[in-house]
Amino acid sequence: MDVTVAVHKEGVLADVDAGRKPAAIPGLGRALRAEEMVINMGPQHPSTHGVLRLELIVDGEIVVDVVPHIGYLHRCFEKHCEHMSNYQQVVPYVDRLDYVAAMSNEFGYAIAVEKLLKIQVPERVEYIRVIMAEFSRIVSHLIALGTYGLDMGAFTPFLYCMRDREHVLDIIEETCGARLLYNYMWVGGLSHDVKPNFQDKTRAFCKYFRPKIAELNALLSYNKIFIERTAGVGILPPEVAINYGASGPVLRGSGVKWDLRKNDPYSIYNRFAFEIPVGKGIKGEVGDCWDRYMVRVHEMEQSVNIIEQAVEKLPAGDVQSAIPKRIRPEAGEVYVRTETPKGELGFYVVSDGTQSPYRVKVRPPCFVNLSTVPAICRGSMIADVVAILGSIDIVLGEIDR
Amino acid sequence: MIPQEIYDTLKGTFGEAILESKLDGVLDPWITIAPERVKDIARFLRDDERMQFDALMLLTGMDYTKGRLGVVYHLHSMKWNHKIVLKTVVAAEQPHVQSVEAIWKTANWHEREAFDMYGVLFDGHPDLRRILMPDDWEGFPLRKDYQVPEFYNGMKVPY
Numbered sequence: 001m002d003v004t005v006a007v008h009k010e011g012v013l014a015d016v017d018a019g020r021k022p023a024a025i026p027g028l029g030r031a032l033r034a035e036e037m038v039i040n041m042g043p044q045h046p047s048t049h050g051v052l053r054l055e056l057i058v059d060g061e062i063v064v065d066v067v068p069h070i071g072y073l074h075r076c077f078e079k080h081c082e083h084m085s086n087y088q089q090v091v092p093y094v095d096r097l098d099y100v101a102a103m104s105n106e107f108g109y110a111i112a113v114e115k116l117l118k119i120q121v122p123e124r125v126e127y128i129r130v131i132m133a134e135f136s137r138i139v140s141h142l143i144a145l146g147t148y149g150l151d152m153g154a155f156t157p158f159l160y161c162m163r164d165r166e167h168v169l170d171i172i173e174e175t176c177g178a179r180l181l182y183n184y185m186w187v188g189g190l191s192h193d194v195k196p197n198f199q200d201k202t203r204a205f206c207k208y209f210r211p212k213i214a215e216l217n218a219l220l221s222y223n224k225i226f227i228e229r230t231a232g233v234g235i236l237p238p239e240v241a242i243n244y245g246a247s248g249p250v251l252r253g254s255g256v257k258w259d260l261r262k263n264d265p266y267s268i269y270n271r272f273a274f275e276i277p278v279g280k281g282i283k284g285e286v287g288d289c290w291d292r293y294m295v296r297v298h299e300m301e302q303s304v305n306i307i308e309q310a311v312e313k314l315p316a317g318d319v320q321s322a323i324p325k326r327i328r329p330e331a332g333e334v335y336v337r338t339e340t341p342k343g344e345l346g347f348y349v350v351s352d353g354t355q356s357p358y359r360v361k362v363r364p365p366c367f368v369n370l371s372t373v374p375a376i377c378r379g380s381m382i383a384d385v386v387a388i389l390g391s392i393d394i395v396l397g398e399i400d401r
Numbered sequence: 402m403i404p405q406e407i408y409d410t411l412k413g414t415f416g417e418a419i420l421e422s423k424l425d426g427v428l429d430p431w432i433t434i435a436p437e438r439v440k441d442i443a444r445f446l447r448d449d450e451r452m453q454f455d456a457l458m459l460l461t462g463m464d465y466t467k468g469r470l471g472v473v474y475h476l477h478s479m480k481w482n483h484k485i486v487l488k489t490v491v492a493a494e495q496p497h498v499q500s501v502e503a504i505w506k507t508a509n510w511h512e513r514e515a516f517d518m519y520g521v522l523f524d525g526h527p528d529l530r531r532i533l534m535p536d537d538w539e540g541f542p543l544r545k546d547y548q549v550p551e552f553y554n555g556m557k558v559p560y
Contacts, residue, residue: 070532070533071531071532071533071534071535074533074534076542078518078543079542079543082543115428116428240506242455242456242479243455243505243506243507244506244507245456245457245458245505245506245507258479263482264482332427332428333427333428333429334428334429335429335458335459335475335486337458344458346458346459346475348459348461348473348475350463359461359463361459361461363458363459367510368507368510371506371507371509371510375506400533401533
């Protein structure tokens with residue numbers, strides 16, 4: 001573990017120290033110096049899921065404060081967008097935000113620009129987009145759950161999750177030729193239509209995948225050691241979650257029934273029947289790490305439900321008929337938010353009437369969810385920071401942009 | 402509440418501090434407010450029984466060119482399920498805007514980012530420092546007149 005320990009002299013700790021006098025021990029004659037330490041976790045720490053540095057201020061094993069330092073992966077996404085020669089060129093960059101679930105990112109961006117252009121995409125495009133976005137959710141959650149198992153010391157579930165993820169990636173690869181960064185959802189349509197055997201393969205996957213969720217539950221979710229490690233740890237109360245702007249499984253884990261697919265429907269999500277899983281505190285308290293974990297497990301079940309409904313109704317049509325030859329929206333602005341696997345992904349796109357965007361601002365769900373970490377971690381043990389961070393499920397590509 | 406009602410209520414309560422608005426014919430209706438009253442207006446919008454904007458979806462910095470910077474607030478009420486966009490415009494030489502960190506904690510990092518990228522100074526923010534760029538970076542990269550420096554700490558920047 002590359003955890004570096006340094007006795008803190010100045011800086012952040014000075015404020016914390018100011019209020020604390022060394023405690024005098026009776027009979028010892030002199031004061032015993034109790035001093036907080038700063039421990040750097042990351043940027044290369046395996047549990048930070050990327051290049052994130054946490055400055056932990058600890059009193060023994062207890063975390064007094066956490067200061068996250070981000071930006072190691074900053075690559076000027078928003079500046080790049082302003083310098084693109086058209087709106088379509090932004091799509092491959094959007095892929096690289098949350099690179100685990102690239103389809104969901106493209107979905108949000110495509111909707112935003114289509115709203116600016118006031119164009120309607122064909123039904124077939126909508127259905128394929130929803131299927132792909134839900135595939136993305138499954139892929140992202142499988143990674144989240146698998147790596148969370150790794151963080152908690154369970155190696156095997158990770159391999160099982162990766163195995164199931166392959167099945168989804170195979171279907172996506174067959175459709176658009178890429179496995180991770182797709183450039184698939186273009187403004188107004190899709191880059192490729194699905195293959196003729198797409199529906200059969202998707203049905204087969206749904207049939208295959210349902211029992212695998214039960215298998216994951218048996219392996220990890222209801223494992224005694226895992227529950228001991230996560231239940232009752234890192235509790236995020238609902239009102240704090242809302243005030244911090246948390247979204248996605250982090251918000252729902254705290255028991256808030258809030259899902260943009262239901263509460264602020266976009267695309268064609270209002271046509272499908274599905275549930276919004278929320279944390280209920282079955283194993284510990286509402287809003288603990290286990291709740292956030294379990295919300296993701298249930299969401300995968302719901303995603304399979306949506307995919308099954310969508311694939312049955314998939315209409316015929318041309319997926320490229322609505323793609324504009326030249327994208328030049330009128331001057332205006334729009335904020336579009338979609339429910340990605342991580343939470344509310346927002347695109348604030350401002351057009352000044354030219355061919356390239358005046359401003360593209362991303363509201364990354366992980367960025368906002370990560371900002372809750374100091375509030376959750378205060379008072380917990382150092383080892384629990386790993387559990388909390390894993391349960392938030394962050395992707396640094398999206399946080400740093 | 403529909404945007405017009407929100408505007409009328411704000412105008413009735415804050416009067417002069419509510420500057421312009423565009424409520425019809427746009428995708429997201431917006432209201433421009435005075436930068437020195439942002440905090441009061443935000444507090445009213447969060448706490449008033451009819452408003453209850455409990456969620457700040459997005460806070461973003463803007464460069465409106467001609468020496469003007471801006472901050473845009475996208476608000477949403479989970480209870481009433483209504484939305485409104487607030488905008489405020491400041492001069493680039495003295496870009497002071499009141500911080501809303503005390504009202505919505507989520508603004509903390511968003512305001513740091515707006516400061517990092519545009520140099521907007523949020524008065525009352527507890528920890529206003531760069532968030533994505535290195536601490537010793539010079540200039541504010543998302544401003545439209547930003548020139549990429551030739552060197553950063555002796556390293557060549559453009560390649």
